[in-house]
Amino acid sequence: MRMTTGLIFAGAVSLCATTVAWSQTPAPKGVQNAAAPVPARASGVQVACNGSPDALGVARVVQIDTTGGPGFGFEHFKQLDFLRDKEVVLTFDDGPWPGNTPAVLKALADQCTTGIFFSIGKHATYHPEILRNVAAAGHTVGSHTWSHANLNNKKLSEAQRKDEIEKGFSAVKWALEAAPAPFFRFPALQHPPEMVTYLGERNIAIFSCDVDSFDFKSHKAQQVVDNIFKKLDKVGKGIILMHDFQKHTAEALPEVLRRLKAGGYKVVQMKAKAPIETLAQYDEELKKDTKLPTVSSRPVNSVVQTISE
Template sequence: MRIATGLLVASAISLAAIGGAWSQAAPKTTGATPQPAPPQAAPAPAPAKQACANPDAIGVGRVVEIDTTGGPGFGFEHFKQLDFLRDKEVVLTFDDGPWPSNTPAVLKALADHCTKAIFFPIGKHATYYPEILKQVAAAGHTIGAHTWSHANLSNKKLTEDQRKDEIEKGFAAVKWALGSSPSPFFRFPALQHPPEMVTYLGTRNVSMFSCDLDSFDFKARKPQQVVDTVMTKVDKLGKGIILMHDFQKSTAEALPELLRRLKQGGYKVVQMKAKAPVVTMAKYEEELAKSNALPTVSTRPVSSVVQTISE
């Protein structure tokens, strides 16, 4: 650093000396009109923070960018190296969507509180309801993937290639639904992390997400159970990545109250974004494009599809 600085200083001094010598040798002109310096472009203004209509909203306390090179893991249930959350900070995460009614209800609750989350959709669900997943993206949330069919990748009946297929086809399906690549964020179904797949995701530069606390919302019969479970655990830990499911009706119904309680408890939401999108594999994109299982949209007018034959 000192050498580079010295060279820069020496260069600046040499240029000044040359400039001085040139000015002494050059003939002086009289009556020349001084030329104004070219105008410099004004620095781009920082994007204005959007005002939140809800004065009691929890909002977003901090936004962090993740460099997923090498496949870093988050969530102390399985990955204990990267402890980046400060006291009273939480990350909201939702698995298994998109799903009718439930995912839109989750989106509304998040929007009402002007806050953001990470969604880990199942690939098949993304192909069933691409318009809902597009709503998730349009709302500014982070989107990763959660396999193609929610297969447990620790199942010994699955070959290594089948496990990789589940991962890669899941990402390709989410990309197909969105029309653009999602984030290289991945969560294993049932939080089962086969060592071989952890290594594989590292080679693919995909960040893995476990959690710090599980809401167990899939077991809850009433929304209040979800609220009570999350608040009891987060108050004990003081912070954490919260695992929920936008597939679950109880979670969608619990979320407005949960966000209110988190705000009341002094918690702040951290939004996690990826430095770069995931690089999907052409093989899986081509398979999806050819698949008869994907929904198709007819371009024919209604009059050519539906004819009244009796009234």
Template sequence: MRNALGLLLATVVAALAITGVWYWLSKPNPANAAAQSAAAKPSESAPPPARVAAKASKDAPKDDVEITGTLPSKTAAASSALALPKSTCANPDALGISRTVVVDTTGGPGFGLDHFKQFDFLADREVVLTFDDGPWPVNTPAVLKALADECTTGIFFSIGKHATYHPEILRQVLAAGHTVGVHTWSHANLNGKKMTDEAAKEELEKGFSAVKFALGTNPAPFFRFPQLQHRPSAVAYLGSRNVAMFSCDVDSFDFRSKDPDQVVNTVMTGLDKKGKGIILMHDFQKNTALALPTLLRRLKAGGYKVVAMKAKGTLDTLPEYDAMVGQDPKLPTTMTNARPISSVIQTVSQ
């Protein structure tokens, strides 16, 4: 009897021991479970490239922002999308900018078929808007507003003296995204009989320094001769300074127009004859400021497109002329080649 009870007790103990071991072995380990869960669930911070592309295509913001690389969390993605600047124009029917080209000014290339034939880079119905003789109160701001309303751009060739008179206006031109070039110091005719090479050089360099002085930064290495009088020695000098020279294809003759309508008609007649070109206007002239809103609408209606021209680099002024401008007692006291076209002009946006 005792032997039977002992055998039964031993059997029960053995069964309980086996059950405990099985339970311990089958119980999930928290560390192992976390690792297994992480392995089974794709990481939100580093999804496979195919998933990133699919997600970007499906959920791309309405302003066509393309998402590349890793996909951030939903909260971060939403914040990033909200921070993106708007690239659309407020005017849905604006003239706009069809393309932007960057100019390598090495050697002083020339543009405008009236004087320079080599770099004919504009396509049919493409135009470049240029403005001389500013900055000037009322008229230059009116020109800036007309350009802004049509979300388009131009090149402003500033007279050095005018830049020193109204530096705040010239800074507005630059801040609006337009290109600022130079139109000599005092608008002197560099091809005049009494003009010496040294005097011509001073007109050029003081103009460069004055525009820099007004802007607080280097201007673009773009230059237009007053009265389109291209002094040969000055052309050679500008080439040595790597400054691009601008003539024109269509002259508005706004300085002798009797009213804004005449400015518009002169430009459109010239364009319809030539089909494209660099347009010469003056933001100094009241009739141009008044005519520009109508002219820009006529350009759009006629199928013309604006090309923006930017320089690859800036113009380094010469210290001795910087000093001459800075020490001028008349200044306000409140002022702070033979190359292929493809090597000179490069479209960077279209």
């Protein structure tokens, strides 16, 4: 897989302020400074904020050139070490899901911070309005396959694996009514080499992690908190893997964010330089699928009429 990628970062941004301050910091090797600051709205940093000066916020916004399919997260990829000490990226898998995803969004908004949401395609078609709320709040949205299939399963053909990837992205695009970021995470962090190569050819960035919350194994919110900080305080920075599908994660997140702030950690937002180019055949299949919700184009008064009042 080619790893010919670049990252562009903009300086510190406070989501709790009415103005955005930008700094030009010397770029590490392989990282290019942005030529000019990007306004907060254009950058996608439009997270709802309660205005608290003690909020965690977003310290830095990085823009990812996904050419060649770069990989992030030291669990599997060690080439692009762009995070500084005490910097974290918050990521959430398996949504959108009623109750849990909205609770995660509220916790993030209360702390004026942001994350990457890797949506399952099917879930996106079940709850498109929730996923649109994720995007509207300024978070980055990627994909996590169509059905959360383990792509390392030898029973799946190469064509079926590609279908899982491509249909997942097309479903997220359908739900958002806009193309998502070309950001992808393999279910169970299982990375079949041929699919890693395929994603590189499709210019889709691959995400592993540095800190796994193991929230899918946890039975209490406190376990999620403990799992994160046991590893994070040891490695000092990294991409944190959580699931907005999990109730305990939604319950734990306010405390996680509070402890990040107390521990001097700073959140980095990752954005794509350009949205994914989905494949037309999968977009069309999604449109033709009669199981998907449909939106009526008829005027309200032709559908709903008052007959008694």
